[in-house]
Amino acid sequence: MGAPSSLTAGLLPKRNLNLQANSAVGVCISGRNCEEKSHHTLAADEKLGVLLLNTGGPETLNDVQPFLYNLFSDPDVIRLPRLFQFLQRPLAKLVSVFLAPRTKERYAAIGGGSPLRRLTDEQADALRMALEGKNLQADVYVGMRYWYPFLEEAIEQIKRDGTTKLVVLPLFPQFSISTTGSSIRVFRQIFEGDAYLSRLPVSVILSWYQRQGYIRSMADLIEIELAKFAKPEEVMIFFSAHGVPISYVEDAGDPYKDQMEECVYLIMQELKARGNGNDHTLAYQSRVGPLQWLKPYTAEVLVELGRNGVKSLLAVPISFVSEHIETLEEIDMGYKDLALGSGIENWRRVPALGCTPSFIGDLADAVVEALPYAKAQQTLRVTTEESDCP
Numbered sequence: 001m002g003a004p005s006s007l008t009a010g011l012l013p014k015r016n017l018n019l020q021a022n023s024a025v026g027v028c029i030s031g032r033n034c035e036e037k038s039h040h041t042l043a044a045d046e047k048l049g050v051l052l053l054n055t056g057g058p059e060t061l062n063d064v065q066p067f068l069y070n071l072f073s074d075p076d077v078i079r080l081p082r083l084f085q086f087l088q089r090p091l092a093k094l095v096s097v098f099l100a101p102r103t104k105e106r107y108a109a110i111g112g113g114s115p116l117r118r119l120t121d122e123q124a125d126a127l128r129m130a131l132e133g134k135n136l137q138a139d140v141y142v143g144m145r146y147w148y149p150f151l152e153e154a155i156e157q158i159k160r161d162g163t164t165k166l167v168v169l170p171l172f173p174q175f176s177i178s179t180t181g182s183s184i185r186v187f188r189q190i191f192e193g194d195a196y197l198s199r200l201p202v203s204v205i206l207s208w209y210q211r212q213g214y215i216r217s218m219a220d221l222i223e224i225e226l227a228k229f230a231k232p233e234e235v236m237i238f239f240s241a242h243g244v245p246i247s248y249v250e251d252a253g254d255p256y257k258d259q260m261e262e263c264v265y266l267i268m269q270e271l272k273a274r275g276n277g278n279d280h281t282l283a284y285q286s287r288v289g290p291l292q293w294l295k296p297y298t299a300e301v302l303v304e305l306g307r308n309g310v311k312s313l314l315a316v317p318i319s320f321v322s323e324h325i326e327t328l329e330e331i332d333m334g335y336k337d338l339a340l341g342s343g344i345e346n347w348r349r350v351p352a353l354g355c356t357p358s359f360i361g362d363l364a365d366a367v368v369e370a371l372p373y374a375k376a377q378q379t380l381r382v383t384t385e386e387s388d389c390p
């Protein structure tokens with residue numbers, strides 16, 4: 001099983017991360033304690049559901065502004081002091097209208113919309129089949145935070161289908177308040193006060209970046225791309241993670257940065273164990289707005305590497321498991337042009353994991369391992385002392 005999860009090492013300080021109120025879920029921090037592998041049978045009358053969480057993305061250019069409005073209306077994306085929270089929606093309107101024209105151009109450059117819905121549906125199908133291969137019948141649902149199919153719709157369907165046990169699996173390897181945290185908050189709000197849902201045993205996988213199956217799948221993809229360079233040993237492996245404002249980490253206790261660093265460390269360890277001694281670096285992309293975000297910024301590091309004489313670079317998107325605008329446009333177009341203009345001569349990018357069989361198989365294992373932790377009417381406690389995982 002994966003390396004010890006740092007999630008439990010105080011990475012979710014009790015300070016501000018508001019995940020501790022009453023909730024009808026158990027927590028399985030997958031890859032850490034849930035060792036009993038892949039052998040779980042459901043009673044004949046049980047109906048298992050797996051809910052995949054993702055952001056969603058605009059499917060057409062007309063969807064872009066309302067998608068951005070939904071995104072910036074999220075108090076976990078623009079975090080306002082309580083006193084100013086009445087400004088959230090007007091601000092979301094303003095920012096979404098301001099950003100829409102440029103964002104539309106960017107979605108136009110990747111074919112007129114986000115592929116995220118199609119790709120997530122494909123992952124859901126692949127996961128359902130992988131579970132079937134482990135003799136586990138499950139309905140796999142997709143719940144998007146900011147666009148169709150919305151999380152709320154997915155939960156309605158889960159109820160309509162008479163689900164008797166649910167595993168919640170965010171498609172983000174690392175936990176951030178702005179991604180998994182936001183979806184789980186909404187999930188809990190919906191569950192509270194609903195008679196059926198509050199009795200439904202649920203297991204939430206908060207992060208899974210340390211799972212061996214995921215780490216090995218990433219290392220496989222990196223090795224495949226490395227082999228395409230003329231001199232693989234001279235390639236700089238450049239991990240580019242989605243950024244978040246620094247205040248998330250420093251003030252709100254977001255474990256995202258620590259998990260990201262540990263994730264990169266584990267992938268590099270795996271590559272080293274396979275005999276790859278490449279240099280590597282981690283930087284953060286996709287900054288929006290005037291705040292300071294996690295540093296170093298991807299654009300700045302690329303320029304610096306070019307200036308320092310790095311000639312071959314392999315970009316590895318590390319916070320995403322499917323292709324979307326930030327891989328297809330931001331990295332493949334923006335950062336690639338910048339790198340080539342800065343002196344880097346050989347550029348390649350590792351594809352997102354998508355439906356890579358070893359990866360989907362590992363997600364299926366994570367689901368199976370989470371099952372014993374499904375609980376109803378429990379307190380969702382995710383700090384060191386209070387995790388439900390033994």
Ligand SMILES: C=CC1=C(C)c2cc3[nH]c(cc4nc(cc5[nH]c(cc1n2)c(C)c5CCC(=O)O)C(CCC(=O)O)=C4C)c(C)c3C=C
Nearest residue numbers: 055056057058077114116176178179242244288319324325
């Ligand atoms: C780990 C993944 C992500 C983190 C962390 C994250 C934080 C974050 N994002 C914004 C602003 C935007 N996000 C947008 C789209 C978008 N973001 C993610 C992932 C993370 N976001 C995904 C998967 C998507 C959908 C991509 C698609 O193909 O549609 C957008 C719109 C697109 C763009 O401009 O790039 C914005 C804007 C903030 C402010 C934030 C942290 C606070």
Ligand SMILES: [Fe+2]
Nearest residue numbers: 055071242286
């Ligand atoms: Fe985002």
